[in-house]
Amino acid sequence: MRYVSTRGEAPVLGFSDVLMAGLAADGGLYVPETWPTLSREEIASFAFRPYAEIAARVIAPFVGDDMERAELEAMVAAAADTFRHPATTPVTQIAPNHFLLELFHGPTLAFKDVAMQLLARLVDRRLAETGKRATVVGATSGDTGAAAVEAFRGRENVDVVILYPHERVSPVQRRQMTTVGDDNVHVLAIDGTFDDCQAIVKDMFAHASFREAVGLTGVNSINWARIVAQVGYYFAAAAALGAPERPVSFTVPTGNFGDIFAGYVAKRMGLPIDRLVIATNVNDILVRALSRGDYRTDTVTPTSSPSMDIQVSSNFERLLFEAYGRDGAAVAALMGRLKQGGGFDIDTEPLAAIRREFSAASTDEAGTLATIGRIHKATDLVIDPHTAVGVAAAESHLTEGVPMVTLATAHPAKFAEAVEKATGLTPRLPEALADLENRPERVMRLPADTGAVETFIADTCRATREDAAQ
């Protein structure tokens, strides 16, 4: 499989190079040259098969010849084995026609473990193969960082550097990052928002000499491997609910548009998805974009669902590329306007194409808490605020005869404060994290300044120290 950039000016690469590149050299995002498809018979055969088996089958065409099939299968299985549930990503029912796809049974209690556990193994394998060392960098609104730290800690060939917005992540999220003692883990509290953190990461990737010197590798969901690792659970859940005979809809709590884009990929691969519903909190750039055709950034408002406190949804560029008929120049022009003027209008035809596949709804703080309380009363299940934003959006998009699956993206104990407010209950952390509060923290506080972060990395990470010694 070969990959092209959404801005049309970067070299065409294979899977392994896209894995290590993250962002394309022209500032775009890599997408596959063509969409592989699965037959209806094959999709039907997925019903009630182990998650890892389905995921490996879905991922294989995107990896192509870069890896032996048996090795990929073993790696996907090892990643899934870090989850505490025998079904890896189980489906539960909350109403006659409404289901939750539980994605939070991994080591850091959020859906990002699904992709990150696989990504770390793929990256480590690739570095060993090429005899190189890398600096893995990521901006996080909380969950990506924890998942990346957990997946990359102690790995031989990698330093991991995580930037998070100071005092804008939950205490559990922060502690999951800052209490990891491994030498190859570096956690930076940035004085700014998530978007500031993401902008610093983008700047570092655009800085070619620095990027080369430290072997910069991205783990944000702009990395194609992250997206592809999330496609498997759409197939697994839909097949369990009767696909391909019966179409299924999905509602996805959305921030950076990575998870829901994986659902779009599943649809392009042949999974009969009826609607893909984008669910946001009050940071609703995507809802405004769909309703008015105006993609325009606004200030970020902190909420009880911080992993969705985002005003620039990076992966939306991948959807724009499809909606604009894979016209890289058109996408580059839009992104130029976003950078210069803070926004752009989506043209009529592409907007219609997006609206054919996607719906969108936002939920405010009161609605989020009310939903947690209501679901708890009705089912005895305790959901987290991100999942609640999804459930609320899904409830306004239920269609007779089409099962709705809402992605449950985090464990309630990760966002205990909001859950307590809504239900009066204190959700308990799973056993493995029970002593999190007592572990010592290690963190470096830095200004929202690319130069300061580059200096820290150059001084600290082994990739540069070893180059300097040679």
Ligand SMILES: *Cc1c(COP(=O)(O)O)cnc(C)c1O
């Ligand atoms: C990251 C995250 C999201 C948003 O996912 P995107 O792929 O960025 O759209 C939603 N919920 C939780 C709990 C997350 O960690």
